[in-house]
Amino acid sequence: MAVSNAAVPPAGDGKDKDALTASTPAPPAPKVELVPFSDLFYFADGLDWFCMFLGTLSACATGVAMPVFMIIFGSILDEIGTGQGSFKDTINQLALAMSALGAGTFLVSAFQVAFFAYASARQTERLRATLLRSILRQEIGWFDTNNGGELATVLSEATSAFQEGTGRRVSEGVQALAQFLAGLIIAFTQSWRLSLVLLAGLPLIGGAAVALSSVMSEAKAATSAQYAKAGGVANEALGAIRTVASLGAERKFMEAYNRLIEEAERVGIGKSVKLGAANGLLFSSAFFIYALAFWYGSLQVADNLPCVLAGGTGCITGGAVITTFFSFLIGAFSLGQLAPSLNAVAVARASLVRVMAIVKRTPAMDPLSIAGRTLEEVRGDIEFDVEDFHYPARPHNRVCDHYRLSVKAGETVALCGPSGSGKSTAISLLLRFFDPVAGSITLDGHDLRSLNLKFLRDCIGYVGQEPVLFSGSIADNIRKGKPGASDEEVVAAAKAANAYDFCIEFPDGMQTEERKGTDAFPIVNPAILLLDEATSALDSHSEKIVQEALDNLARSKKRTTFVVAHRLSTIREADKIAVIDKGQVKELGSHEELMARQGIYAELVALQGGSGREEAVEGAGKVQAEGGAEGGDEVTRVKSVSVSRLPLGASMRRLSRAVSQVLRESLPFQDGVEGGTEGTAEDRPSLWGLSFRHWPYLLVGLLSNCALGVLFPFWGYLLANVMSVFYSTDRDYILERGSFWAGMFVVLGSAAILFYTLAFWGLGNVAERLAAWLRKGCFEAMLRQSIGWFDMPKNNLGALTARLETETQQIHKISGDMLGRQCQAFFTLFVGLMIAFSASWRIALVTLATFPIQAAANAIQMQVALGQVSDQPGSEGGEEANGLLSAAIASIRTVSAFSMQEGLLGSYRRAIAPLATKKKLTGVMSGVIFGLTQFVMFGTYGLLFWYGGNLVSEGKATFQEMMEAIMSILMGAMGLGQALTDMADVKEGRAATNRVLDLIYSPTPTIDALSPVGAKLKDVKGEIEFKDISFRYPARLDQYVLGGPDKAGGFSLRIPPGQTVAFVGPSGSGKSTTVALSLRFYDPEDGRVTLDGHDLKALNVKHLREHVSYVGQEPILFKGTVAENIAYGLEGASREQIIAAAKAAHAHDFIMGFTHGYETDLAEGSINVSGGQKQRLAIARAVIKDAPVLLLDEATSALDNESERLVQEALDDLQKQKKRTTLVIAHRLSTIRDADLIVVMRQGEIVEHGSFQKLIQDKNGTFSALARQQGLI
Incomplete structure (x- = not known):
């Protein structure tokens, strides 16, 4: 009999999902690792277990329903086949029994699906939150040795696999197991001899099922790791798109990504053949056993024929054989149905290996642990006694060597020294990002390792060079560190940070939102304050404001303060100044004491061109804001500035930098508004059109699926003929025809192996090639987009990487094997109807009449399934959750420094809660609809046998004709169900197809870095001219950065070839925009x-x-060696060119200090090198390019004095070697003394311009005020 859910694993199971990276051929597929089965339910609570218990009972009841039906069916066949009894009475009994069985099945089927779906949704939600919690609680050293870009992919993949492995597939597996056991029990009660014969063949089917599950798991593992690596490549490129664009490295990243995807394609095609053979083996095993069963069954019926003809009891009748066989058949198919369930569980267990390793890992230092002491009062006495320290990612590079420093409570200690000397390392150790390898650090006499980590970090306020904001309103950002803080407290904190005045000038005041998202700054009053280059990135005016905020903070409470600074003028008043070099404190004392020694510190001060004393200029801020008196011809005056007219991003950055001195920062999010450049091209091909590009494979796959479509109804035809043989009264005929039809099942099994292998090979090729093309095309389309496209919130990093991973995978599901299933479904239905109509057109018509009812029930079930909530970027809440996850991992140091884990987890839970709620509700509805389909199925059986039996009783059809008509259609229906398995993926797949193809075939971006279109100049001299420019950022259309309708004219400036032009001015004035x-x-x-x-x-x-x-302010290095990073500046650069560039950037010496020199591998985010070293490598990358135009956007702001001097010398050398046009954005005016032209900007306009000497002659000018403020005049 047909069983709607008794289907062998559909073609294409075990598909890959991740991405990869390797330029060399992939090694053999690794051995699949699985977590213990108990870990699959690691995230279940009491309610989940209760739901799964009820779901299991319901699934068992559903599984028993069909074997129970077979008991009734066998007895009816005996009465109809032998012509005994009242047909109509027995048919009525059958219809009544089917109605009752259908009603009961409706209830238990609904409960089965609903309970498991509900429990799975809850566990999946808990898995996501638990994994993120476990990731966030790991120590920083763990992130240094684990690819953060892959972690988001791991979570995405694990979530999808886990949901399958604990939800629908598990309920189907329980149902199949119950059906299998019930079938075997009923089979043994009917004919234990035949059952033993059938049982002897059971290991063959079981072995085939296990083999299929193993092949699927191995195929999954073979592609999963590779795709994860490719995802890391994409994540790195898209996360640093501005650097990639400036280097013209789009094609390099694209080629690296493509190599990995092509390798995954090769592995995927290989797995398709194995999957096809395994599927075919499973089917053929069943057919071979059926052949054995019918042959032996015919012997039993022939031997018992005298007993049957004599009317004896206990005879082996045709009905007993059929009941035994079909009960075993149901059990066998149920065993086959276990395969996708076992595969889903296996895939879930495989995907949980990395997850559980993270979840169960005990971090070296746990920020969420309650272990450790808390002090009632923190004074702030700190003692460094670090014998040895090296970063986990660079165990051979000793950073601290007998580092000793004692700081009393309330003291301000400044750390200075060259890049890589260990200044920032001291800050990291104090925050317990790392622990010393040997030695200790104490707070008030307590070893930091003995203190509770969260308590320790709560006692510390930290401000880095690039503070960041959480998404949400300004008030939300400020309130984040103190949940429930009153509005008065928020305002007080803003005022303390000198941020309140410009905050209230925003249109929405303190409720102004920078982005859509979650949390931000905490309101704190730390006992210890760490300032790591807190003002190095600020212009002079902003620095003055921030410095005032720091002074306010110092006056409000005496606290221990550590300052890492390159501008020595900012640390002159420090109680102690520690000069760090090579991991040791070389000098220690006050400014005056160290100057008197005439040692290292005095030399550093001399390098800055003064005594370190800063001349404060009364009213300098007013001069900058309001302009000065009339002056020389070359000096233009400035009008008054309203903060509300500044770009929101610029003012928010000012807020971040100022408020951070009192508050804390949190995670960064992409800024922007809805919109973008992408569009839909009307002439883009369909999925079918794309598949047809691989027509030879497509043809083989489709023809093979057509053959498989014929297999199922022909199977029914064979069964009908075997049944009719059992009711013959001729013993020889029973033996002869029984052997013949048994042999036909052997033929059928052989055909199954052949056509399943060919079908999977053909369509597997199509699917894998198409998936690879889509991934490559999607990534290329992203790299083609302009920078403005990436500014849009919908194109944040999390959404883009998810589109590459998940949406292309959804298309993969509906491409190759889905096309084959559709062909298979058509031929199954067509051939089944042909056989049915040739046997009995009346029964065929009645069967057809039931199709709309079944179709309606299945359509409703499909719609409910299609409405299930997706975790993907296009779903409500999914984009926010993915973006939050990616940003959290990318900013893990910020999260750790400010103990923001719990707040972040709360935001993440709120983002995923709507998804889980909808999944629960949809699961309940799916259960109801599934129960309805079960009721319709049993009702259909009852109707067909009732009508067919009446036709036989009236002589309008023979028993054989009735069975051929019914069995061919019902077996065909089973094949139809098999072919349409997982058709619920179609809607999501089509939606994903539209989104991906819309991107791939979107109109060519106006700015396309991969396009060959455009003129190429033979000789570039370097003359740059801005002519009447009006500009506003695509994501900030309400703010003009340059020019605008309210300005008399646009921004205009001509820069002759070979000249150096410096831009100065407050943040948001438009300096960096000129570079962009x-x-x-x-x-x-x-x-x-x-x-x-x-x-x-x-x-x-x-x-x-x-x-x-x-060269920008924040250098970005990529994964790979030092040499490879420098070579990004010049395609095909030789080793000699690389070394020469490094020497020119004064980077060669520290590179050679690395264990592997130029072959030293830089970890993700280039955490292996200091900020100054990163900057010099970035400059080397620019040097090797040897371009006629050089853009320096605060290129030396992150460097210490020595490094700045070296780099400045290198830049001067470059100018001497080759005259090049240089645009410099600088806050340190000492670096631009020799510029040919200095342009002073404010609010998108040039307010002054001239040489350094001419500008300082105007004593009331803006530039001269800035110069005096920095002690230059």
Whole structure:
């Protein structure tokens, strides 16, 4: 009999989901590792267990229903086949029994699906939150040796696999197991001899099922690790898209990504053949056993024929054989149905290996642990006695060597010294990001390791060079560290940070939102304050404001303060100044004491060109804000500035930098508004069209699936003929035809192996090749987009990486094997109806009449299934959760420094809660609909046998005709159900297809770095001109950065070839925008930017950027060796060129200090090198480019004095070697003394311009005020 859910694993199970990275051929597939079965329910609580218990009971009842039906069916066949009894009475009994069985099955089926779906949704929600919690509680050293880009992929994959492995598939597996046991029990009660014969063949089916599950798991593991690596490549490129664009490295990343995807494609194609053979083996095993059963059954019926003809009792009749066989058949198919369930469980267990390793890992230092002491009062006495320390990622590089420093409570200690000397390391050790390898650090006499970690960090306020904001309103950001803080407390904190005045000038005041999201700064009053280059990135005016905030903080409470600074003028008043070099405190004392020694510190001060004394200028802020008196011809005056007119991003950055001195920061999120450049191309191909590109494989796969479509109804035809043989009164005929039809099952089994293998091979090729093409095309399309596209919130890093991973995987599901299933379904239905109509058109018509009812029930079930909530970027809440996860991992140091784990977890739980709620509700509805389909199925059986029996009783059809018509359609229906398995993926797959293809075939971006279009200049001299520029960022259309309708004219400036032009001015004045426009990250709204008289829009984008070197304030290095990172600046660079560039950037010496020199592998985020070293490597990358245009956006702000001097010398050497046009953005005016032209900007306009000497002659000018403020005049 047909069983709607008794189906063998569908083609294409065990599909890959992740991404990879390797330029060399992949090693053999690793042995699959699985977590213990108990770990699968690690996240279940009491309610989940109770739901699963009820679901299990219901699934068992559902599984027993069909074997019970077989008892009734066998007795009815005996009466109809032998022509005994009242047909109509027995048919009525059958219909009544089916109705009662259908009603009961409706209830238990509904409970089965609903309970498991509900429990699975709750466990999946808990898994996500628990894994994120476990990730966030790991020590920083763990992140240094684990790829953060892969962690988001691991969670995404584990979530999907876990939901399958604990939900629907498990309920189906329990049902199948119950059906299998019930079938065997009933079979033994009917004919124990035949059952033993059938049982002897059971290991064959079981072995085939296990083999299939093993192949699926291995295939999953073989591609999973590779895809995760590829995801890391994409995550790295998209997360640093501005650096990638400036280097013109899009194609390099694309090629690396493509190599990995192509390797995954190769592995996937190989797995398809194995999956096909395993599926075919499972089917053929069943058919071979059926052949054995029918042959032996015919012997039993023939031997018992005299007993049957004599009317004896206990005879082995045709009905007994059929009941035994079909009960075993149901059990066998149920065993086959266990395969996808076992596979789902195996895949879930495999995907949980990494998850459980993280969840169960005990971190070296746990920020969420309650272990450790807490002190009633923290004075702030700190003692460093560090004998040895090295970073976990660089165990051979000793950073601290007998590092000793004693700081009394309330003292301010400044740490200075060259990059890599160990200054920031001291801050990291004090925050317990790491522990000393040997030695200790104490707080008030207590070893830091003995203190509770959260307590310790709560006692510390930390401000880094680049403070960040959480998404949410300004008030939410400030309130984050003290949940429930009153509005008065929030306002007081803002005022203390000198941020209140400009905050209230925003349109929505303190409720202004920078982004859509969660949490931010804490309101704290720390006993210890750590300032790691807190003002190095600020312009002079902003620095003055922040310094005032720091002074307010110092006056409010005496606290121990550590200051890491390169500008020695900011640490002159420190109680102690520690000069660090090579991991040791070389000098210690006050400014005056150290100057008197004339040692290292005095030399550093001399390098800055003064005594370190800063001349405060009364009213300097007012001069900058309001301008000065009339002056020389070359000095333009400035108008008054309203903060509300500044770009929101700039003011928020000011807020971040100021408030951070009192508060804490949190996670960064992409800024922007809805919109973007992507669109839908009307002529993009369909999924079918894309698949047809691989037509030879497609043809083989489709034809093989057509053959498989014929297999199921032909199976029913064979069964019908075997049944009719059992009711013959001729013993020889029973033996002869029984052997013949048994042989036909052997043929059927052989065909199954052949066609399943070919089907999977053909369509597997199509699916894998298409998936690879989609991933590569999607990644390429992303790299083609302009920078403005990445500014949009919907294109945040989490959403983009999820689109690459998940949406292409959804398309994979509906491409190859789904097309084959559709062909298989059509031929199954067509051939089944042909056989039925040829046997009995009346029964065939009645069967057809039931199809709309079954179709309606299945359609409703499909719609409910299709409505299930997705975790993917396109779903409500999914994008926010993915973005939050990616940002959390990317900013783990910020999260750890401020003990923001719990607040972040709360935000994450709120983001995923709607998804879980909808999944629970949808699961309940799915259960109801599933129960309805079961009721319809049993009702259909009852109707068909009632009508067929009446036809036989009236002589309008023979027994054989009735069975051929019914069995061919019902077996065909089983094949139809098999072919349409997981069709619920179609809607999601089509939606994903539209999104991915819309991106791939979107209109060509205006700024396309991969396009060959555009002019290429033979000789680039380097003349740059900005002509009447008006510009606003795509994500901030309400704010003009340059020019605008309220300005008399646009921004205009001409820079002759070979000149050095420096831009100075407050944050948000438009300085960096000129650099972005020069690189053509954006196009101006009005006006034009030209290079040697050619509009940048007319030039080839890659060609333009090849002639422009860029060094930004925050250097970004990529995974790979030091040499590879430098070589990003010049394609095909030789080792000699790399070393020469490193020497020019004064990076060679510290590179050679690494254990592996230029072959030293840089970890993700380049955590292996200090900030100054990173900057020098980035400068080396620009040097090797040897471009005629050089853009320096605060390129030396992160460097210590010695490094700055070395780099400045290197830059001067570059100018001497080759005259190049240089645009410099600088806050330290000492670095731009020799600039040919200095441009002072404010609010998108040039307010002053001239040489250094000319500008300082105007004593009331803005620039001269800045110069006096920095002690330069």
